[in-house]
Amino acid sequence: MPRKLTALSRRTFLSGISTWAALGRAAESPPASVLYRREPPPIASAADVFDVMGFEPLAQAALPPAHYGYIATGVDDNLTVARNHDAFGHYEIRARRFVDLTHLDTSCSVLGEAWATPLYLSAVSGMRAFHPDAEIAVGRAARSRKVRLMLSSGSSAPPADVAAAAGQALWQQIYPTDDWQVTRAMVQRAQEQGAAAIVLTVDAAATPRNNETLKRAMLADSRDCRACHKDNRHDMWLRAPLFSGLDVSRVTSLAPPDLTPAWLDKLRREVRVRLIVKGIVTGEDARLAVEHGADGVVVSNHGGRNEETLRATIDCVPEVASAVRGRVPVLVDGGIRRGTDVFKALALGASGVGIGRPQAWGLAAFGQPGVEAVLDILQRELQAIMRQAGTPSLKAISAAHLVRANG
Numbered sequence: 001m002p003r004k005l006t007a008l009s010r011r012t013f014l015s016g017i018s019t020w021a022a023l024g025r026a027a028e029s030p031p032a033s034v035l036y037r038r039e040p041p042p043i044a045s046a047a048d049v050f051d052v053m054g055f056e057p058l059a060q061a062a063l064p065p066a067h068y069g070y071i072a073t074g075v076d077d078n079l080t081v082a083r084n085h086d087a088f089g090h091y092e093i094r095a096r097r098f099v100d101l102t103h104l105d106t107s108c109s110v111l112g113e114a115w116a117t118p119l120y121l122s123a124v125s126g127m128r129a130f131h132p133d134a135e136i137a138v139g140r141a142a143r144s145r146k147v148r149l150m151l152s153s154g155s156s157a158p159p160a161d162v163a164a165a166a167g168q169a170l171w172q173q174i175y176p177t178d179d180w181q182v183t184r185a186m187v188q189r190a191q192e193q194g195a196a197a198i199v200l201t202v203d204a205a206a207t208p209r210n211n212e213t214l215k216r217a218m219l220a221d222s223r224d225c226r227a228c229h230k231d232n233r234h235d236m237w238l239r240a241p242l243f244s245g246l247d248v249s250r251v252t253s254l255a256p257p258d259l260t261p262a263w264l265d266k267l268r269r270e271v272r273v274r275l276i277v278k279g280i281v282t283g284e285d286a287r288l289a290v291e292h293g294a295d296g297v298v299v300s301n302h303g304g305r306n307e308e309t310l311r312a313t314i315d316c317v318p319e320v321a322s323a324v325r326g327r328v329p330v331l332v333d334g335g336i337r338r339g340t341d342v343f344k345a346l347a348l349g350a351s352g353v354g355i356g357r358p359q360a361w362g363l364a365a366f367g368q369p370g371v372e373a374v375l376d377i378l379q380r381e382l383q384a385i386m387r388q389a390g391t392p393s394l395k396a397i398s399a400a401h402l403v404r405a406n407g
């Protein structure tokens, strides 16, 4: 049966071609039905890529297996990675028609900062593994697209250089680490360098994470990687510029065993700028974070890279937003690949929406223009759905614009 179908399709195709040949002589332009069956031309620039997902295979082709594996990996079966994006399908958009859309505005205010878009670039470590221009290229893209940048503590470029490239005071992400002196020194250093906020990531794995996809990719990589990677599993981290000159000999983990509310209080006493807590997935922890000094929370499961919960971040947003009760902004990241994903996150109570892997894909494939293209696509798609849903501003986007999908 399938063979018959294939033969039928082929016949239809061939008859299309002969029709085109006949028409071509008359009109000199093939009918669209034939044109669309041709192989698309190869992608030559970031502008040729249709959607954010289109950058992933290009990044894979551009990178050695282990570096691509580092971006792609989740833990165990990568089911949380997949759920993060798939869960956006749980929500459908209720589009309203009779609205004045003469002016469409994606600007917003987050922690007193004026943002042109609710999109921001979330922390991604070690970007020199993806492109020689690394975080500098990402910083330049943030500047040209007027997007907030959250810089990883594992940035391969010095934070001060990234801040200069980005033209903004950074949101500096840090890990708590199990050596308080090192953690404290990082906070002090970031503040001395003018960081606008410290982002504390609270979902780091205390034990080595089971990132099987990365491990498999490393086996498939025949290069000798010892020049960059030494034995210590934190080696890459501890050699990042933010740690330079610090005595890191006692750091054994990026997460202390006693990350309690009292630990948050201790950190809060060191932080003179905004403190944002990243890695929250429950209302209870959101409430604790706010009660212990957080100026903002990020609903995040680290892009499914640290624990296989099977729970998508978008499904955590409503309970976090309701626990926080508007006292601080709620940001979210994880699986954002379409403008409609951004729209849905805002409708469920988020004030800002972060991207992780897509910026790494864009960077690996095309450098700065790749990151810019990823941001442009998401922004364009967000504007399109805002227009279609009858929401001229971000404030107009509400829970009334969503309905839970059946099944």
Ligand SMILES: Cc1cc2nc3c(=O)[nH]c(=O)nc-3n(C[C@H](O)[C@H](O)[C@H](O)COP(=O)(O)O)c2cc1C
Binding pocket: 070, 071, 072, 084, 122, 123, 124, 125, 152, 153, 154, 173, 201, 278, 300, 301, 302, 303, 304, 305, 333, 334, 335, 336, 354, 355, 356, 357, 358, 360
């Ligand atoms: C390669 C890679 C490195 C990352 N490094 C960090 C990091 O240093 N600090 C951090 O808080 N989150 C880090 N993250 C997590 C992101 O900030 C973000 O939470 C996550 O990637 C969002 O999911 P998405 O990749 O599906 O967009 C990293 C993610 C990736 C893919």
